[in-house]
Amino acid sequence: MKSLSLLLLLPLLLILASPSHVSAKHPRRALALGGWKAIKNISDPQVQELGEYAIAEHNKAAKPELVFGKVVKGETQVVSGVNYRLVVEAKDAGGATGEYEAVVWEKTWEGFKQLISFKPVKN
Ligand SMILES: *[C@@H]1O[C@H](CO)[C@@H](O)[C@H](O)[C@H]1NC(C)=O
Numbered sequence: 001m002k003s004l005s006l007l008l009l010l011p012l013l014l015i016l017a018s019p020s021h022v023s024a025k026h027p028r029r030a031l032a033l034g035g036w037k038a039i040k041n042i043s044d045p046q047v048q049e050l051g052e053y054a055i056a057e058h059n060k061a062a063k064p065e066l067v068f069g070k071v072v073k074g075e076t077q078v079v080s081g082v083n084y085r086l087v088v089e090a091k092d093a094g095g096a097t098g099e100y101e102a103v104v105w106e107k108t109w110e111g112f113k114q115l116i117s118f119k120p121v122k123n
Pocket of ligand 1 (some may be wrong): 041
């Protein structure tokens, strides 16, 4: 009995786990979830703007505010759009420079972006 229900369950689980099931709503935009790739040119204005955006978004939700310095490194991941995982240098209210890890999700064709996570980098 037990092995029979497992045999019935397994194909169902495989169907649910397959990416095509998830992306069926937007077939044209469907992209496989990729691994993280290092950003080659960190001085790209688009990357720096995303870092500045991350600090601005963080400041909306949290006090004391941070002052954007620059993005020092980052990685991208293809999702429905692109995830940017950036290390951003910023000054806190006391004027101390620190590094923060920000994940920004961007869909350029929709002009959409969202701050997914933000946290200090522990050295
Ligand atoms: C990196 O981006 C900056 C700004 O767009 C550009 O001036 C520079 O030439 C780029 N460097 C490389 C190696 O592509």
